[in-house]
Amino acid sequence: MNASRTEKALSIMGLVNWLGQVTLKVIGELGAVAIFFAYGFVLIFTYPFQFRKIIQQVYFIGVKSFLIISLIGLFTGMVLGLQGYYTLVKFGAEGMLGAAVALSLIRELGPVLTALMVIGRAGSSIAAEIGIMRISEQIDALDTMDINPMKFLVSPRIAASVITFPLLTALFDVIGMIGGYLTGVLLLGVNSGIFFNRIYDSVVLKDVTGGFLKSLFFALVVSTICCYQGYFTHMRPGGFGAKGVSLATTSAVVISCVLVLVLDYVLTSFLL
Amino acid sequence: MTQPFIEFKDVSKSFGNLQVLDKVNLKIYSGEITSIIGKSGVGKSVLLKHIIGLLKPDSGQILIKGKPLSEFSKAEWKAFKRSLSYMFQNNALFDSLTVFENIALPLVERTKLPPQEIKKRVDFRIAQFELEEVRDRYPSQISGGMQKRVALARALVTEPTMILFDEPTTGLDPLRKNAVLNMIAHYQHEIGFTGVMVSHDIPDVFFISNRVAIIENKKIPFQGTPLELEQSDNEIVWQFIHGQEVLQDQLTGLNPRPEVEKLVEKLLKQVALKKTIFTVVLFTIDDLEEIKKGVGYIASQRIFQCLAMTLKRYMSNKDYAARFGSSEILAVLPGADASRAEEIINKISSDCSQQELMDPTKYKKVCIDFCLKAGILEVRQPMDMATLLASAKKNQKVIAKMECKGVSGKK
DSSP states (O other): OHHHHHHHHHHHHHHHHHHHHHHHHHHHHHHHHHHHHHHHHHHHTSSSOOHHHHHHHIIIIIGGGHHHHHHHHHHHHHHHHHHHHHHHGGGTOGGGHHHHHHHIIIIIIHHHHHHHHHIIIIIHHHHHHHHHHHHTTHHHHHHHTTOOHIIIIIHHHHHHHHHHHHHHHHHHHHHHHHHHHIIIIIITOOOHHHHHHHHHHHOOHHHHHHHHHHHHHHHHHHHHHHHHHHHTGGGSTTOOHHHHHHHHHHHHHHHHHHHHHHHHHHHHHHHO | OOOOSEEEEEEEEEETTEEEEEEEEEEEOTTSEEEEEOOTTSSHHHHHHHHTTSSOOSEEEEEETTEEGGGOOHHHHHHHHHTEEEEOTTOOOOTTSOHHHHHHHHHHHHOOOOHHHHHHHHHHHHHHTTOGGGTTSOGGGSOHHHHHHHHHHHHHTTOOSEEEEESTTTTOOHHHHHHHHHHHHHHHHHHOOEEEEEEOOTTHHHHHOSEEEEEETTEEEEEEOHHHHHHOOOHHHHHHHTHHHHHHHHHHTOBOHHHHHHHHHHHHHHHHTTSOOEEEEEEEEETHHHHHHHTOHHHHHHHHHHHHHHHHHHOOTTOEEEEOSSSEEEEEEETOOHHHHHHHHHHHHHHHHTSGGGOGGGOSSOBOOEEEEEEEEEEOSOOOHHHHHHHHHHTOEEEEEEOOTTOTTBO
């Protein structure tokens, strides 16, 4: 009787112990990421400015994502138009289609889907590139040359993300609305004047700034997480060399995606 | 002596429970190449990383021109770091930058030089290291030897006063290895930087080093010039400088020379107390040096190995034998008298004449006569090592012979 009680108590203690350890680890990691971000962000504004590198990264993260964002935006808008029409038509409210498409794009789908697409296209490669530089001692080499690796590698990527995410989101929104127009007006026969008029009437500045704010936050989170995962590839338990880089890339993508969706909920609840 | 450029004073460093350096003292002088040699994983790179500040000592001090590193101001440290270059073992070239961009990077990032000046300086290094053809290629598109040259060019482009080389020749073939060492020595003479090199290419690094430090068992048991190194009695030092012979001795089953020397000393003491007697046999291959020069290195080593292995076959577990010099073996037979030594020599004599190596027809290109001599000395009274060897040598007589008579290739 006594023995089983002791066992029970021990197992409970074990659970508490485990929970405590996990909590400490998570908080520690969060703190490390926060310091990493703060340091990387501050370095953007210190001399010498890295204009050239920021432009290169804007090209890589932004310009090269142009096509994929346009494509996804177009089809998202089209499917919104299609679904929206068949739902609204049940209530005889197909005239609201323009507003439905525009608001869902500007408030939610634009920032979130753009962030997810950029994570897949650019975030993974940022983590892999920095990770490979870490394991091949290129980051140590920068350090020995007295070139700050954070300023050289991380800051330009954070700055470029802050510039490109809102622009890509705006592109996504516009092309999405064109997609909605294509299915709603051209395919299903909603009046074109009503479609645009509803957009004009229903979308207010708060919606646009909300979407813009979201995309800014996503930019900071995604670029920081992806750089952080790559930068500390070598500290990862159980993964060395190529395996370490592959694990870093996977976690960069998974953590960024999860954080984008969680943050979307949190921001929405504040913005509404 | 002049003040060292860098000095380690009682530096200790541990990683968790693993102590890597234990009160290490090391002096590095300005304008010289200092080589740090030691087995893998004994903390050679840890020493280098302390110099560039990637690691900090747990206790002890590192002095730069007499001033402790811990007392450096931020500006002083930055200036010191900028006067250093570090050449990584695997080169650590930026694989997404071209050769030109790699070499230019420290100048582009650290200086305010105008682009034309940077181009001029980089082009000068590119020409100096004969890299013109690969100027616009990426590191993965060029050979390993070229990558080393690019790394060296990148290390030199900032005109540093000190360069740290982390195993610059590891993994290179012998020709490239020589080329890299030659390059380092050549530019050191030309530019006059201070070099610290971690290596295990022994004895090659001795030729280009002004000073050598051996790190072993968390400490530095020896540091000094290569000449002092050669004259040192330290057993660890001996093993390092006779690395190649040690390998051969291991292959043939011979004992290390210091071990046999110690045994002889012990036996001599016992002889003095009239507790025991022992017999030594000194084998010499006559003209082994000639064979090395004329027939070849491998042939000479094969002959030596053959003798060593035949000898080992007839020795008992109590007996010891070691290489003394390049063509001599001393066998020590504790407790035995001359008759047992005689017996062994007879067996070796008959064995050797049947060996392929004693067949003159095998030396078609160059054939050089050689003979095997053996001298027995029964030790019954105390004497010193030199007398013992000299007496054994005096007793030597020929026990086997290879004559080139009638072979066309005779020299």
